[in-house]
Amino acid sequence: MTTARDIMTPEATCVRWSETLVDAARKMADLGVGALPICGPDEKLMGMLTDRDIVVKCIAQGKDPARCTAGELAQDEIVTVGADDSAEQVMSVMSEHRIRRVPVIDHHVLVGIIAQADVARAMPDPQVGDLVGTVSADS
Numbered sequence: 035m036t037t038a039r040d041i042m043t044p045e046a047t048c049v050r051w052s053e054t055l056v057d058a059a060r061k062m063a064d065l066g067v068g069a070l071p072i073c074g075p076d077e078k079l080m081g082m083l084t085d086r087d088i089v090v091k092c093i094a095q096g097k098d099p100a101r102c103t104a105g106e107l108a109q110d111e112i113v114t115v116g117a118d119d120s121a122e123q124v125m126s127v128m129s130e131h132r133i134r135r136v137p138v139i140d141h142h143v144l145v146g147i148i149a150q151a152d153v154a155r156a157m158p159d160p161q162v163g164d165l166v167g168t169v170s171a172d173s
Contacts, residue, residue, distance in 0.1 A: 037117065041148055042152060043148070050075075051075065113131045115148065
């Protein structure tokens with residue numbers, strides 16, 4: 035059985051709760067990613083920050099990304115998967131919540147992140163097509 039641990043990108047880089055969105059955007063650019071987990075002062079996962087969040091929830095609303103912090107954009111619900119969850123469970127969670135990336139947790143510790151591309155590389159074509167179709171469907 036293929037697990038989340040098998041398909042995840044390990045050692046996900048966090049953006050700190052207190053870091054500005056400018057700092058977060060620079061991290062995303064340096065890493066070539068479109069999302070970062072938000073971690074609090076105690077390294078606890080507090081949410082996910084996407085490049086879209088920065089644009090829609092900060093810049094488009096006239097806020098200053100040099101003053102707005104990642105923590106200000108952290109959402110209430112944090113969707114995660116366990117490191118030993120099956121790939122099918124991961125796809126189910128991503129489909130149900132219509133998310134393109136999901137943090138992977140092992141004993142309450144962030145150990146990686148799974149993106150649609152990770153699933154695409156690991157799973158048979160029909161399953162990937164179903165996931166991409168569900169996650170990308172218009173609301």
